[in-house]
Amino acid sequence: MRVRSLDDLKAIAQRALEKLCGRRIRIAVGLATCGIATGAEEVYSAFLKGIESLKRDILLTKVGCIGYCREEPIVNVVIPGKALLLLSRVRPEDASEILKNLIDGDVPREKIVCRVKEWDHLLEKIHYGDGFTDVSLYEDTPFFKHQRKIVLRNAGIINPEDIEEYIAVGGYRSLYKALTEMTPEMVIEEVKRSGLRGRGGAGFPTGLKWEITAKSESDERYIICNADEGDPGAYMNRNEMESDPHSLIEGMIIGGYAIGAKEGIIYVRAEYPLAISRLQIAIEQSRRYGLLGENIFGTDFSFDIRIVKGAGAFVCGEETAMIASIEGETGRPRPRPPFPAEKGLWGKPTNINNVETWCNIPVIVYKGGEWFSKIGTKNNTGTKVFSLVGEVQRVGLVEVPLGTSLKRIVYDIGNGCPDGLKVKAVQIGGPSGGCIPEGLLDIPVDYESLKEVGSIMGSGGMVVMSERTSMVETAAFFVSFTSEESCGKCAPCREGLKQMLNILNKILMGKGSPSDLELLKELSETIKTTSLCGLGQTAPNPVLTTIKYFKEEYEELIKRYD
Amino acid sequence: MVKLSKEKLDKVETILDRFPKGQSSLIGALHAIQLEIGYLPEEVQKLVAEKLEIPESTVYGVVTFYNFFRKEPVGKYIITACQGTACHVRGAGSVIEAFEKTLGIKVGHTTPDGKFTLDIARCFGACGLAPVVMVNNDIYGRMSPKKVEEVIAKYRD
Structure with a gap:
């Protein structure tokens, strides 16, 4: 059908709302790439088979990802009139048990991450209901409670392959x-x-x-x-x-x-x-x-x-x-x-x-x-989605108002490093970003503050590094990336990065000399100021920030040779 | 140089017929051809240049510029280990080594039986499950050197 008016949209929304929270039990399997990589397709098939053999009118559907990658595969279930429940690490062999429980109006407790009474899609709110009051609320769950979803307002809740569900939530x-x-x-x-x-x-x-x-x-x-x-x-x-x-x-x-x-x-x-x-x-x-x-x-x-x-x-x-x-x-x-x-x-x-x-x-x-404009801070409005990855316990996609401190993201949301390791640095902004040391994690995440400490916002990658990560090796890793990806058009980027990589590798092999650090800085400045595009202009950042904040690691490697 | 069969070249021609002439069709056409026959050898590049009416040097330039395009044939299964930052921090290096050891080939090569090609990628964007490996279109997360044999076994037939 062709939509011509607001009434047409509303009619579709009404119809599709029945799928999201209607009279049927809804089982939605998180089928984005991360979910699929951990076996979500097998989980989906297991539910499908289970439902067919039960001959019950249960709606099985696919959704995207709610961002809690550590807990994949994630499945959410809605029993009519009750809260939406987020289930984690669901395996195909769990399907029959979950189905059996659902039919009785229940869900196996050990699988539940949290419950959602109401979801704010911003253009529309969906009220699911109460029930399962012994389960913690979404907004009290450490991974979610500091987040604010604008961009990801629909992710993991609606079926991305069904335009009508998008319309149902105000699309x-x-x-x-x-x-x-x-x-x-x-x-x-x-x-x-x-x-x-x-x-x-x-x-x-x-x-x-x-x-x-x-x-x-x-x-x-x-x-x-x-x-x-x-x-x-x-x-x-x-x-x-x-x-x-x-x-x-x-x-x-x-x-x-x-x-x-x-x-x-x-x-x-x-x-x-x-x-x-x-x-x-x-x-x-x-x-x-x-x-x-x-x-x-x-x-x-x-x-x-x-x-x-x-x-x-x-x-x-x-x-x-x-x-x-x-x-x-x-x-x-x-x-x-x-x-x-x-x-x-x-x-x-x-x-x-x-x-x-x-x-x-x-x-x-x-x-x-x-x-x-009221979300975030004055010159940094709205939210930003970050991928909190690397050596951090709760890996996932995190959407927070700009101006949120790095500490909050790494510790309160991410719960720090696994295995009792200490956080050494957070690398932000991709290969052209910088490594921010633990001591500076109080800074708010906004365009200007990140620039001040030598990094960039970039697209929002946030890689946590523990005390066992070598920062010199990390710098070399990024420079090897950018030097390989340099398109070769301008000389500072094409030749300069190659030379930087040579020096870094020399230091890593224990053959560096004290003057190498000065040379690296000098090269960095030249590449930054004279490259044609953003790739070259930012590529030295990982080297500059690691020299600035982790100089002792360079010196340690150089000293060994002297 | 291995010669492509007439049948394959015909397929390439059929694909090229779908694209309007000119350079703006080039990357899309190369994608479609590689999907069909697996790689883009010189004779295919020549054919592309001829059909789209652009210089051969332009086709060669584009094929060699983009990492995604291959000039050499590949194995039945392409094992691509991610070497993005998150994977790197979580031990992608040792996973890649384990693949090299188990398959007996280095990154960028194909096993003599033509079954496996080992490759590395920049990032699949599945960083939450690092380290990650992809075999054709199947993706495996939370990899470790120990799991390498298990993954390969699925494709040994």
């Missing part, structure tokens, strides 16, 4: 509002008011970027979603696409309207096949419902989205390299200016935003920029 209502009640300028104004900054890492104000592109003189404009999440250790974008693809699509359609573009491109890395397939499904569904394509909502606004698959080049996350790649060329950055906002894809004004930036848009349009 596409923001698009309706934008197209029928707002002019493009009003949309841009709202985004500006929200204070939203680019979530790809650089933190450029999104509304301003939109405005520049919208005002660039041209008959055609493009918007691009940067889904080339290349930072090792970062996977929030993958989850956002796998768990709630319509949020991204709706954000892009609104962006297309505001900027005056007719076509949007999602550039996804080839390493994410599941994200690509879910996006494809979502795009087809949106078209079928008349929410994408010609005359959206029956208005005269038309917009479509296509997916372009990357081919494994880290540098393509840089916006000019990405444009080159979409045009079919080798992904080498182009000098700026001209900026893509003036001259981008096929020489036309182009606006590029990260997946997470786009996912914030529907919420901002619906709730208002002012609402959004």
Whole structure:
């Protein structure tokens, strides 16, 4: 059916709500990549078989990921009228026991992580109910209690392959509002008011970027979603696409309207096949419902989205390299200016935003920029999703208001290192980020504070390192990454990083000399200031921060030789 | 150089027919061809250049620039060990070593029986389960050197 009005949306929502919390028992298996890697597909099959043999009317469905990777495979169950329960580490052999209990209105206690009485999808609230009062509440669970979900508001709760469930939790209502009640300028104004900054890492104000592109003189404009999440250790974008693809699509359609573009491109890395397939499904569904394509909502606004698959080049996350790649060329950055906002894809004004930036848009349009600007801190509004990984107990995807302290994330949410080890450093911002020592974990996570300590926000990878990690070896690991991924176009990056790696390896082999540290710093400064694109400009960060905060480790290795 | 069969070259041509001429089709076409025949040898690159009407050097440049494209044939099963930061911190190195030892090949090589190719990747984005290994499209999390034999055994037939 083609959706033409708010009433059409509401009718679909009503129907789909029955699936989310209706008269049937609902079993939802977390089937994002992490869940699948731990056997969630086998768990799903086991439930399917169990339900068939019981001949009961139970709704079995798939959902994305709620972010608690340590507890995968995660299954959530809803008994009509009772709280939603999150179950952890479910194995296929648990299915029959769980089913038996569910039919009796119960759930095996040892599997339960927490219960959810009510879930706030921000555009819509779902009230599940009470019951299981002996089980701790979601908002009291250490991993979840400091989080605030805006981007991940639907992840792990709705079926990402069912547009109707997205509509049930308020989906596409923001698009309706934008197209029928707002002019493009009003949309841009709202985004500006929200204070939203680019979530790809650089933190450029999104509304301003939109405005520049919208005002660039041209008959055609493009918007691009940067889904080339290349930072090792970062996977929030993958989850956002796998768990709630319509949020991204709706954000892009609104962006297309505001900027005056007719076509949007999602550039996804080839390493994410599941994200690509879910996006494809979502795009087809949106078209079928008349929410994408010609005359959206029956208005005269038309917009479509296509997916372009990357081919494994880290540098393509840089916006000019990405444009080159979409045009079919080798992904080498182009000098700026001209900026893509003036001259981008096929020489036309182009606006590029990260997946997470786009996912914030529907919420901002619906709730208002002012609402959004009150979350986080003054110049760092909203939330950011981080992947808390490495040597930390509660690994997972964590969404917190900007300005939350690193300590809170690493200790209160992540519970520190496993095996009684001490935290030595947290590496933030991917291979071009920095290593922040334990002593500085009091700093708030915002664009400026991270920069001050020599790191960057980056896409939000947060790798915790324990006392047994060698920081010199870590620095060498990152430089070997960036030097291999350097596209080779400019000399400082291509040659400089190679030389840095040689020096680091020499030190690691115990053949370093005291002057090497000065040489490393000097090289770093040159590479930072003279490289063509962000890759080179930030690549020395891991070396600079480890020399700054962990100099004794370098000296120790060098001393051994003397 | 191994020559591709006529049948395979025909398949390549059929795939290329779906794409409009010009460079903007190049990366998509290469993806589709590699998915079908597994790699992109020189004769395929020539054919691509001819059909899309772009220089051979451009095709070669793109094939060699992007890590995803292969010029050499691969084994039936491609074992890709992740070497991203989270995996690295959690011992990916020893997992890769165990694969090398068990398969008797180094990273980047294929076993003589053409069954397994061992490769490394930057990051699959399954960092919560580090270290991670992928065999074709199956993903294995929380790996350790001890689990290596178990994973390989599933594909030995």
